[in-house]
Amino acid sequence: MPNPSFKLSEIADKLGVKLSLKDPEDDIVITGINTLEEAGPTELSFLANPKYVSQLSTTRAGAVIVRPEHEKDVARALVTDNPYPMFAQALTFFVKPQGSFTGISHMACIHPEAELGEDCTVYPFCYIGPRARIGKGCVIFPGCYIGEDCELGENCILYPRVVLMAGTKLGEACVLQPGAVIGGEGFGFVRTAEGIRKVPQIGHVELGSHVEIGANATVDRAALSSTLVGDGTCIDNLVMVGHNVHIGKDCLIVSQVGISGSTHVGDNVTMAGQAGISGHLHIGSNSTIGPQAGVAKDISEGQVVGGSPTMDYNTYLRNATLMPKLPELFKRVARLEKEMGHKPMASDKTDRSLVAMWNRWMSMMHHR
Numbered sequence: 536m537p538n539p540s541f542k543l544s545e546i547a548d549k550l551g552v553k554l555s556l557k558d559p560e561d562d563i564v565i566t567g568i569n570t571l572e573e574a575g576p577t578e579l580s581f582l583a584n585p586k587y588v589s590q591l592s593t594t595r596a597g598a599v600i601v602r603p604e605h606e607k608d609v610a611r612a613l614v615t616d617n618p619y620p621m622f623a624q625a626l627t628f629f630v631k632p633q634g635s636f637t638g639i640s641h642m643a644c645i646h647p648e649a650e651l652g653e654d655c656t657v658y659p660f661c662y663i664g665p666r667a668r669i670g671k672g673c674v675i676f677p678g679c680y681i682g683e684d685c686e687l688g689e690n691c692i693l694y695p696r697v698v699l700m701a702g703t704k705l706g707e708a709c710v711l712q713p714g715a716v717i718g719g720e721g722f723g724f725v726r727t728a729e730g731i732r733k734v735p736q737i738g739h740v741e742l743g744s745h746v747e748i749g750a751n752a753t754v755d756r757a758a759l760s761s762t763l764v765g766d767g768t769c770i771d772n773l774v775m776v777g778h779n780v781h782i783g784k785d786c787l788i789v790s791q792v793g794i795s796g797s798t799h800v801g802d803n804v805t806m807a808g809q810a811g812i813s814g815h816l817h818i819g820s821n822s823t824i825g826p827q828a829g830v831a832k833d834i835s836e837g838q839v840v841g842g843s844p845t846m847d848y849n850t851y852l853r854n855a856t857l858m859p860k861l862p863e864l865f866k867r868v869a870r871l872e873k874e875m876g877h878k879p880m881a882s883d884k885t886d887r888s889l890v891a892m893w894n895r896w897m898s899m900m901h902h903r
Contacts, residue, residue: 539629542565543598543611546579548619549628553614555606563597563611567629568622583619597645600625633694634658634676643675652689670707683707698757700841706744706766714751717742721755721762721778721796734758736778743767743784749774755796765802783820800835811843825851 544562545625547554556562566577574580574596582591591599591608598611600618615621639651642659649663652671663669663681664877670689675681678696685699688707693699697711700718711717723734738757743766748754752774756762763777765784775793776782782794783802794800795811801820810828812818817833824830825841825848834840841851 538566539631540564540577541628543579543703546628546708547613550613550615550624552600552621555607555614556614557610561611568626571599579613579625581618581622581625583622583788614830626681633779634674646683664701675714694750700740702739702756704739704741706742706746707743708745710747712748712750712752712772715748716751716753717748719753723758723778738762738779740764740774746770749790752776758796771808777814789826824847 571590571594580596640659643661646665648665658677664683672690682701703718721736749772754776767785771790776794780795795814807826819836829843839848
């Protein structure tokens with residue numbers, strides 16, 4: 536497939552932005568998109584972060600997406616108040632679809648009771664179970680497993696080795712990256728006098744429309760009822776979503792986040808990488824959870840938190856700034872104790888605890 540290319544005026548029309556040319560006849564053909572530093576004369580670039588404004592004078596890019604104040608800084612500009620969303624939209628013009636096969640492979644195993652819509656592509660070595668219903672225009676790459684009674688809306692893409700266990704439901708235009716497992720058995724076990732006993736997980740998983748699941752991410756089926764992921768939510772690689780979790784619309788769940796069972800997440804929530812969320816919590820809409828945060832209590836709507844255990848994000852940043860200074864603070868406290876005639880803090884590990892140091896410091900301040 537040849538690389539896509541467009542005249543600069545075509546791109547401006549598609550984006551609905553102003554085209555600014557120092558030479559009106561200089562409507563060049565654009566063959567790709569790249570960074571200001573790496574772009575060549577036939578490539579489009581963008582300036583979203585002011586820290587890179589100096590690169591406008593050195594870039595070789597054929598044209599740049601900029602804010603109005605930088606329109607005259609380049610020979611060819613696409614002018615908008617929001618360069619980054621326009622850059623993201625422009626990228627869609629140059630995307631080349633993965634794969635080169637079309638139709639239904641005779642090497643796929645499709646149960647006679649399965650139903651496939653029009654214009655579906657099923658690669659070799661896929662399995663589609665009984666009563667599964669595959670919507671129009673779906674693409675299923677090699678090695679995928681779709682269990683019995685699964686439902687896929689129109690135009691879903693399942694990349695290689697995706698697993699949909701029985702009863703999983705996908706809305707329209709979902710994208711599942713390689714190795715994602717949807718509907719695997721939730722982690723249900725109970726301790727008894729006879730030992731650990733398994734708790735069967737008899738529910739299922741439902742994904743809304745336009746949901747994206749990253750590579751090797753897992754969404755476990757519910758013990759009862761459903762594990763839910765709302766429309767437009769994007770889940771990164773290596774994320775684990777436990778049984779009976781409900782995730783709202785338009786959430787961003789970044790790599791290696793773990794969400795324990797029965798937690799409810801509102802709409803438009805962002806969870807940064809490696810955050811851990813305890814079970815049976817409520818995470819309010821429009822909240823943000825920082826990287827490596829440990830969430831053990833409910834998060835209010837619109838709250839921004841970080842740290843482990845979580846705290847207000849500004850407090851977390853202050854604490855993170857102070858932590859490297861604690862060894863020097865300890866030495867200063869010891870010197871002050873000596874100057875004021877207090878018994879120096881012992882060198883054993885117990886008296887060196889931060890709590891002990893803090894209490895002694897506050898006591899000294901109180902008696903000064």
